[in-house]
Amino acid sequence: MKVVLLSHTPEPERLVAAAARVCYAEALPEEVLAGMTPEEIRSFLARLLAMDHLSPFEHASFTFAVSGVSRALTHELVRHRIASYSQRSQRYVKEEGFSFVTPPSIAAHPEASRIFAATMDVLRRTYAELLRLGIPREDARFVLPNACVTQIIVTMNARSLRNFFALRCCGRAQWEIRELAWRMLELVRRVAPGLFIDAGPPCEATGRCNQGKLSCGRVERKKREGEKCAD
Amino acid sequence: MKVVLLSHTPEPERLVAAAARVCYAEALPEEVLAGMTPEEIRSFLARLLAMDHLSPFEHASFTFAVSGVSRALTHELVRHRIASYSQRSQRYVKEEGFSFVTPPSIAAHPEASRIFAATMDVLRRTYAELLRLGIPREDARFVLPNACVTQIIVTMNARSLRNFFALRCCGRAQWEIRELAWRMLELVRRVAPGLFIDAGPPCEATGRCNQGKLSCGRVERKKREGEKCAD
Amino acid sequence: MKVVLLSHTPEPERLVAAAARVCYAEALPEEVLAGMTPEEIRSFLARLLAMDHLSPFEHASFTFAVSGVSRALTHELVRHRIASYSQRSQRYVKEEGFSFVTPPSIAAHPEASRIFAATMDVLRRTYAELLRLGIPREDARFVLPNACVTQIIVTMNARSLRNFFALRCCGRAQWEIRELAWRMLELVRRVAPGLFIDAGPPCEATGRCNQGKLSCGRVERKKREGEKCAD
Amino acid sequence: MKVVLLSHTPEPERLVAAAARVCYAEALPEEVLAGMTPEEIRSFLARLLAMDHLSPFEHASFTFAVSGVSRALTHELVRHRIASYSQRSQRYVKEEGFSFVTPPSIAAHPEASRIFAATMDVLRRTYAELLRLGIPREDARFVLPNACVTQIIVTMNARSLRNFFALRCCGRAQWEIRELAWRMLELVRRVAPGLFIDAGPPCEATGRCNQGKLSCGRVERKKREGEKCAD
Numbered sequence: 001m002k003v004v005l006l007s008h009t010p011e012p013e014r015l016v017a018a019a020a021r022v023c024y025a026e027a028l029p030e031e032v033l034a035g036m037t038p039e040e041i042r043s044f045l046a047r048l049l050a051m052d053h054l055s056p057f058e059h060a061s062f063t064f065a066v067s068g069v070s071r072a073l074t075h076e077l078v079r080h081r082i083a084s085y086s087q088r089s090q091r092y093v094k095e096e097g098f099s100f101v102t103p104p105s106i107a108a109h110p111e112a113s114r115i116f117a118a119t120m121d122v123l124r125r126t127y128a129e130l131l132r133l134g135i136p137r138e139d140a141r142f143v144l145p146n147a148c149v150t151q152i153i154v155t156m157n158a159r160s161l162r163n164f165f166a167l168r169c170c171g172r173a174q175w176e177i178r179e180l181a182w183r184m185l186e187l188v189r190r191v192a193p194g195l196f197i198d199a200g201p202p203c204e205a206t207g208r209c210n211q212g213k214l215s216c217g218r219v220e221r222k223k224r225e226g227e228k229c230a231d
Numbered sequence: 232m233k234v235v236l237l238s239h240t241p242e243p244e245r246l247v248a249a250a251a252r253v254c255y256a257e258a259l260p261e262e263v264l265a266g267m268t269p270e271e272i273r274s275f276l277a278r279l280l281a282m283d284h285l286s287p288f289e290h291a292s293f294t295f296a297v298s299g300v301s302r303a304l305t306h307e308l309v310r311h312r313i314a315s316y317s318q319r320s321q322r323y324v325k326e327e328g329f330s331f332v333t334p335p336s337i338a339a340h341p342e343a344s345r346i347f348a349a350t351m352d353v354l355r356r357t358y359a360e361l362l363r364l365g366i367p368r369e370d371a372r373f374v375l376p377n378a379c380v381t382q383i384i385v386t387m388n389a390r391s392l393r394n395f396f397a398l399r400c401c402g403r404a405q406w407e408i409r410e411l412a413w414r415m416l417e418l419v420r421r422v423a424p425g426l427f428i429d430a431g432p433p434c435e436a437t438g439r440c441n442q443g444k445l446s447c448g449r450v451e452r453k454k455r456e457g458e459k460c461a462d
Numbered sequence: 463m464k465v466v467l468l469s470h471t472p473e474p475e476r477l478v479a480a481a482a483r484v485c486y487a488e489a490l491p492e493e494v495l496a497g498m499t500p501e502e503i504r505s506f507l508a509r510l511l512a513m514d515h516l517s518p519f520e521h522a523s524f525t526f527a528v529s530g531v532s533r534a535l536t537h538e539l540v541r542h543r544i545a546s547y548s549q550r551s552q553r554y555v556k557e558e559g560f561s562f563v564t565p566p567s568i569a570a571h572p573e574a575s576r577i578f579a580a581t582m583d584v585l586r587r588t589y590a591e592l593l594r595l596g597i598p599r600e601d602a603r604f605v606l607p608n609a610c611v612t613q614i615i616v617t618m619n620a621r622s623l624r625n626f627f628a629l630r631c632c633g634r635a636q637w638e639i640r641e642l643a644w645r646m647l648e649l650v651r652r653v654a655p656g657l658f659i660d661a662g663p664p665c666e667a668t669g670r671c672n673q674g675k676l677s678c679g680r681v682e683r684k685k686r687e688g689e690k691c692a693d
Numbered sequence: 694m695k696v697v698l699l700s701h702t703p704e705p706e707r708l709v710a711a712a713a714r715v716c717y718a719e720a721l722p723e724e725v726l727a728g729m730t731p732e733e734i735r736s737f738l739a740r741l742l743a744m745d746h747l748s749p750f751e752h753a754s755f756t757f758a759v760s761g762v763s764r765a766l767t768h769e770l771v772r773h774r775i776a777s778y779s780q781r782s783q784r785y786v787k788e789e790g791f792s793f794v795t796p797p798s799i800a801a802h803p804e805a806s807r808i809f810a811a812t813m814d815v816l817r818r819t820y821a822e823l824l825r826l827g828i829p830r831e832d833a834r835f836v837l838p839n840a841c842v843t844q845i846i847v848t849m850n851a852r853s854l855r856n857f858f859a860l861r862c863c864g865r866a867q868w869e870i871r872e873l874a875w876r877m878l879e880l881v882r883r884v885a886p887g888l889f890i891d892a893g894p895p896c897e898a899t900g901r902c903n904q905g906k907l908s909c910g911r912v913e914r915k916k917r918e919g920e921k922c923a924d
Contacts (some may be wrong), residue, residue, distance in 0.1 A: 007704070011701055022758075023782045029844055056779050058777035065722030065726070086748065088718070112364045135336050142347075144352050157848075249615075257555060260615055282907060287548050294481075298491060323486050359527060383533075475795050527780070540772055565832035581816065592809070601796035604796055628848050630847055666895070
């Protein structure tokens with residue numbers, strides 16, 4: 001998996017803070033924007049987060065290039081609808097000799113690993129053979145597995161990203177999209193810490209888990225071990 | 232492929248017409264709703280369509296149960312974001328002995344057909360074997376192909392459906408989602424003709440194609456053959 | 463203020479429960495739908511709510527006719543973007559002798575009340591006079607006040623409604639939209655209790671307030687008075 | 694009216710073109726991005742527009758500060774739901790001595806103009822008086838007119854902007870939001886001509902009007918005068 005932060009709104013923290021301040025200010029928006037010091041920005045963002053006033057976070061967006069991930073992952077990813085996607089098309093791109101993602105549980109199991117790799121080989125050969133027989137790419141792709149890698153450009157605004165992180169950094173999320181989520185979170189925290197300081201799974205931000213019986217047990221474990229919870 | 236219209240807003244045409252009329256009316260909405268005759272509803276909807284005034288069409292929604300379609304199709308389908316989806320999960324449901332969709336181009340080609348079927352057999356066996364080795368479902372599914380069938384509940388409002396039909400009934404859409412789109416269009420036309428009378432590919436509604444060099448040639452063909460165009 | 467539930471998805475609880483179950487089921491969606499008993503539906507919905515698994519709630523939508531509310535209210539209302547609106551237009555409808563909403567704080571204050579009513583009279587006369595002078599409605603409306611009543615058709619799905627109730631039933635919401643939110647909640651609870659049983663402000667559902675220093679103090683008050691909290 | 698382009702995605706044309714190309718490319722997204730020449734970007738964008746392939750245009754967003762516009766305008770503006778807004782609040786900001794927008798039809802008519810200005814004076818006095826009597830701002834604002842100025846931060850992506858321009862640059866749009874739309878279009882064309890070259894009302898882009906009997910007649914007028922149409 002490779003995750004690159006391709007682009008983002010310049011000075012995202014300043015923009016979000018200024019937008020929020022316009023709601024309460026008498027000055028012109030462009031003056032508000034220019035006039036805030038880094039300290040004011042930071043403390044203003046902290047207050048917005050404390051009040052759960054998240055709409056100004058939408059003004060900043062972030063674009064990622066994600067590659068080396070499975071189509072299983074992207075089928076989950078694109079269910080997030082407050083986002084924009086451009087994905088490599090299996091209808092148009094030839095997938096001969098495709099790369100694939102091997103789940104850790106399979107990689108760790110020699111027998112499963114062998115079977116898995118052999119099957120991928122069969123699929124590559126079948127795909128190539130179907131093309132050779134004149135089957136169009138958009139139909140030959142019906143044999144391609146969920147494991148097949150893809151690449152996708154994803155743009156989300158900071159509010160939608162925060163929701164994405166809350167759901168997909170959670171221990172109950174599927175392992176591959178969880179890895180993607182944590183990688184994305186790391187990247188945006190670097191350029192806009194004030195927008196994502198407390199982002200991530202609810203247990204991290206609040207010390208509480210909302211997964212009921214399905215909980216991964218992390219909060220309970222932390223409590224047993226005497227770790228401090230955020231709450 | 233099986234497509235069932237599971238549910239829809241009652242009296243969708245009346246509701247849309249009444250909502251639109253409220254914008255210009257002095258009467259209370261509930262009176263407007265009750266007071267329109269079928270003729271008024273029909274002619275009012277026709278005027279809205281002629282003016283491209285589509286926002287009132289959002290008040291009516293339609294829920295479909297779609298089964299026997301491939302995961303290739305649903306990966307395309309869920310890219311329509313003004314919609315709601317609930318899909319059978321390959322993380323939780325055991326896919327042993329899964330059914331699969333065979334593309335017509337493959338079905339029509341004996342050699343391709345044989346290879347395709349044999350590969351599906353390999354995949355079923357691999358999937359079962361991985362489970363037997365203790366690999367969790369959410370990882371064993373990495374061998375499952377795009378051809379694997381799935382089922383999904385889809386809800387869209389009439390405006391979003393009209394956009395879906397414009398894009399996916401088009402001759403350039405992939406064949407499987409195109410079939411789905413036409414089946415859905417047929418179902419909603421039966422219960423709400425006034426909302427979908429002119430829905431479908433732009434060439435059907437306007438006699439013009441917007442696909443440039445990629446056009447399927449249908450409009451040109453019709454013109455050559457002297458058929459009347461809508462435009 | 464008058465709030466009427468104009469229309470809604472038939473059997474909304476059954477549809478939501480069935481859609482959610484399809485994610486984990488082997489049966490066809492239409493069989494799942496038909497096969498659930500009222501008890502199964504209720505207990506399944508409760509589990510979805512406990513896990514915060516809300517996407518299936520989107521399949522059910524609800525359409526309200528709202529009249530006798532101020533334009534101040536609708537300017538706030540239409541900021542909810544996962545919703546559909548059709549509103550009486552001040553560009554097209556003549557607002558001569560418009561009705562208006564008087565805020566309770568003004569109604570309760572004789573002097574303020576007198577000034578307010580007199581001003582409304584001035585505005586009605588000005589509006590009528592501008593029309594008489596040939597000014598088009600869309601420009602004469604520039605003198606109309608926030609208090610001026612309007613009517614609007616609103617459609618939201620159950621998930622978006624739950625978010626609306628969480629924000630607008632809260633003691634910090636503006637009084638007029640708060641009244642609207644509670645009226646809408648009452649209406650949908652009657653037809654779909656299982657979807658909205660725990661809807662409303664977070665303090666009601668969880669016993670906790672997320673408004674920090676801006677809290678209305680209701681939770682603290684309840685705790686002082688020894689009332690049981692949901693949490 | 695003052696419209697400032699506060700911020701936008703850096704190199705928006707390159708990002709959109711690269712995102713679109715990833716759909717058909719074998720190279721990594723970050724390589725595609727770096728590798729495109731300005732000419733390739735321009736010609737690729739032109740092809741996307743010709744095919745109506747607009748989803749990649751969503752990756753670029755633009756943030757505007759709009760001030761000196763009426764609340765009548767913003768009530769229309771915020772109906773565009775694929776957008777983010779932060780608006781000066783009349784609940785929290787004191788509007789004593791508020792500025793107001795005078796419609797041109799009123800400004801051009803001495804008698805109407807006089808009445809209008811006098812009414813604004815009455816409203817300023819009433820508002821101030823209500824505050825003096827202890828009425829809270831959020832209730833005193835009920836006397837504020839549609840003409841009252843406001844300021845708002847608006848973020849839209851390029852695709853949503855194109856739709857906004859198609860609807861609001863049209864001769865049938867209300868004059869104030871039409872001016873805003875043209876001002877915004879001018880600003881984004883300067884920084885991203887390739888994304889907005891053909892944006893604006895449909896008659897401009899295609900030489901055809903879709904407003905039926907409600908048409909402003911511009912296309913017909915142009916045809917009569919022998920001007921070349923785009924179509």
